[in-house]
Amino acid sequence: TLQNGHQKKPLDIIIVGGGLVGSLEALLLAKRGHRVRLYEYREDIRRTPHVRGRSINLALSVRGRKALQSVGLEQHMIREHGIPMVGRYIHKFDGSTYVIPYDARTNQCIYSVGRNYLNSLLLKESEKYGNVEKYFNHKLINADLHKGSLTFLKTQNKETVEVNADLIIGADGAYSAVRKAMMKQPLFDYSQKYIEHGYMELCIPPGEDGEFQMPSKYLHIWPRGNFMLIALPNQDRTWTVTLFMPFAKFNEIDTEEKVLAFFGKYFADAIPLIGKKKLLEDFFAASALPLVSVKCRPYNVIDKTLLIGDAAHAVVPFYGQGMNSGFEDCTILDELFQKHNDDIAKILSEYSDTRWKDVFAISDLAMYNYIEMRDLVTRPSYLFRKSIDDFLFWLLPDLWVPLYNSVSFTNMPYSECVRNRQWQDKIFQLIIIFVGLWTFGSILYLSVR
Ligand code: FAD
Known part of the structure; x- marks a missing residue:
């Protein structure tokens, strides 16, 4: 019996990549009652020290937390392991420091979490499900995405194995081999x-x-x-x-x-x-x-293959949203499995048609945030705008949600966060013009008198 109570044959699903996103997706699909095989290139991360090429720790925010909550791991992660970060602590050239809170109104925070710890926790959790099989030291080397057939190289003895599935999910990171195979498809757009x-x-x-x-x-x-x-x-x-x-x-x-x-x-x-x-x-x-940024679409090949996480949208790390957006992919996919009653064709096509707008938006925001972090945070104009944003957020909490807060502390679609910021910018400009004219008028009036 599947999670939705229907007596239906479970799907046979292969996930390529047992990183953060692949191992979370395995849990969600296992929870729904499907057979999941997880193939990972590296050896079991629970037995290895930190792997170079991936950050040691990451900032976990609301989107990631929501996904972890759906597999029962959120509270453990933030209470037992996460270290709350309530704002940016700026170190100036001269050694002096100041704090820019993320959310002066309600003190919301992001959490610093260890990558190895979180990845290991997700893999360990999958042991609770009899329907998840994990294959480490298996490198994807060939794929027929229309047929749902994959060839892996066993890195320990150099043997190859061929496997088939109803659905292949490519969660194999920024340099995805599944995506590479997809690039041979007509109408597949890709840029890096x-x-x-x-x-x-x-x-x-x-x-x-x-x-x-x-x-x-x-x-x-x-x-x-x-x-x-x-x-x-x-x-x-x-x-x-x-x-x-x-x-x-x-x-x-x-x-x-x-x-x-x-x-x-x-x-x-x-x-x-x-x-x-x-x-x-x-x-x-x-x-x-x-640091590479990847955009591509569509994310599916008919009803056989789907890309998620960095494989679909690697972003630069400056918004702390790479993992969070990958985890959000898993949440959205789970909702679509529920909505379409495990009908893969409908799930994949709706996911592919709708998700790109939001991941393109966070990709662009992440590029912008590098400039904000390394430069703008020191400028009076930035601090002035931030104080206006904070004031209006305090005054109108449902209406005026500043960009960083909407990205990190809400589940508002990323593209909507951007649209929000655009109308806020217009109002902000009007406020500046109004204040400027009012000041100019007052000075003129006083000097005439
Ligand atoms: P990965 O974590 O890359 O996992 C992919 C997995 O696939 C790996 O285990 C890999 O071994 C496996 N694989 C690859 N090729 C194959 C193959 N051929 N066959 C089988 N398996 C394969 N995100 C945040 O949300 N917050 C942050 O603060 C943050 N900070 C970051 C800082 C830095 C410096 C960097 C580089 C990234 C940061 N990120 C952050 C982004 C985050 O690391 C990624 O978005 C996240 O790791 C993506 O997870 P993933 O599972 O999609 O990919």
Whole structure:
């Protein structure tokens, strides 16, 4: 019997990719009573340390929380593991700091969560379901998406296996092999953009007392115009510090002296926190990694294949919405399974026709937010606009929801968040014109009198 109570044959579904989104989707489909086989390239993450190429921690917000709630893991994740971040903690050039709250009205926050922890939790949860099979060390190397047939290479013994399913879900990340196979389809649109900036992860260890060395309830930012350093807290009282910077600049800093001079000039207060020795070790331990943004559509091949998560829409990480939007994909898909009573053709075509607008919107917003984080947050005009937004949000909470709040603290479709911001911008401009004219008029009146 399926979740909706219908006596129907369960679908045989293969998910490619056991990352955050694939392992969550496996749970939702298993809950609905379908047979799920999850194929993952890497070995079981529960037995491996951090994998390079993916951030150590991530910001979890409302969309991600909603999806975790539907598999019963939200409260555990935020209460037992997540570290609340109530605002941005800005480190200025001169070492002084100030806080920009995310939501001064109701103190809503985002949560810093460990990627390995969350991924492991999702995989472990699937053990509660007899209808989920997991195959690690299996790399997708070939796909016939019309037939629903896939070929995997077993990375341990180099054997290949061919498998078939009613439905294939590609959740195999930004460099998706399922998407690669889809690119041979006519009318499949695809674009990718590597930004000029890369990222490098460093670490602030706990202090001598074993505690956090900085106020923990914030996402710390050292905005420096064309580049920035950010830090998110971890459960073990460390901070994952990420330097986002143009590759050209990374390449210039090629000696220990240059690293210390660079940090001394731009992030002087971070040096004692990281420690000179550790800074140099971590800086030269690995090169900066690229950031890619991918847009494509449609997400389905007839009623046989669907892309979700980064495979469908990798975004740059500056809105903290990559995982959250991938988790939202799972929520939307689950609602469509319910709405269309597991009819895959209807589910896939409605998903594909409707989802793209919102993921394109968050992709563009994420690009914009890099400029806001690394540069605008230091400008008086930004702080002025933020204070007007906060005031109007306080005055008219249902009407005037600022952009960041609608993206991070509501489930409003991303494209609607953008439209909201557009009319708010117009009203804001009118307010400025009105205040300008009123001030000018008052000065004129007073000087005439
Ligand atoms: P992935 O996590 O990439 O998982 C894909 C899985 O597929 C992997 O396990 C991979 O091994 C497997 N796979 C790949 N190829 C194959 C194959 N051929 N065969 C079988 N398996 C395969 N998002 C947020 O919401 N908040 C944040 O704060 C945030 N911060 C970020 C910071 C950085 C620096 C970066 C780079 C990203 C950040 N993101 C953040 C984005 C987030 O990491 C991704 O959106 C998220 O990991 C996507 O999950 P996914 O499961 O779709 O893809």
